[in-house]
Amino acid sequence: MTVKELIELTGAKDMTPDAPKDTEVTCGYTCDLLSWVMAHGKAGMAWITVQTHMNVIAVASLMEMAAVIIPEDIEMEEATLAKAKDEDICVLQSSKTAYELCALMAQAGLPGTPREG
Numbered sequence: 001m002t003v004k005e006l007i008e009l010t011g012a013k014d015m016t017p018d019a020p021k022d023t024e025v026t027c028g029y030t031c032d033l034l035s036w037v038m039a040h041g042k043a044g045m046a047w048i049t050v051q052t053h054m055n056v057i058a059v060a061s062l063m064e065m066a067a068v069i070i071p072e073d074i075e076m077e078e079a080t081l082a083k084a085k086d087e088d089i090c091v092l093q094s095s096k097t098a099y100e101l102c103a104l105m106a107q108a109g110l111p112g113t114p115r116e117g
Contacts, residue, residue, distance in 0.1 A: 001025045001110055004068050006046055009108055010101055012069060012092035015081055019090040023066045028105040030098050031112045034059055040113055041065065046105065048098045052076040054083055061087045063110050071098045 004021040007014055015019075026044030031037050031052055041047065041063035048069045049056060057080055060068050067090040070076055076084075076091060084091045094101060106112070 001047075001108065006067060006105075007092060010069070010092070010094055010096065010104055010107055012094040012096075015070075015076060015091040015093050016084050016089065017057050018085060019088050021089070021090065025066045025110060027113050028102060030102055038063070042113055045113065046110070048097070048101050050074055054080050056080065057083045057087055057089055057091075060084075060089045066090065067092055069094060069097060069101060071101055 003025060006025050024044055025046045026056050027042055028046045030048040032049050034055055037059055041071045044062040045065045046067045046069060047060060048071055052074060055070060069092045071094050081091060103116045
């Protein structure tokens with residue numbers, strides 16, 4: 001699934017229209033604890049979080065994630081969106097809950113993050 005297909009699947013609003021949409025989404029993940037995401041994040045991940053500050057983009061960029069999805073129409077800070085644009089990180093905003101987004105991605109066959117060990 002590509003980011004473009006993820007947008008179509010979820011009906012999310014693209015907050016970074018210039019970011020690449022042909023990036024492959026390899027898995028989905030939901031977590032709001034940044035240190036935990038750094039420990040379990042994967043390249044190509046679609047990460048759902050209610051966090052909207054600058055560190056979200058830093059983690060997504062470091063982990064080479066495909067997209068960050070902000071649920072429940074939560075608005076991301078303008079400075080954070082500007083950083084996402086600079087880093088070519090796709091940020092999506094959805095009216096759906098994190099649970100609904102996860103269910104949609106799982107029904108479409110997108111796996112969760114593989115567990116190690």
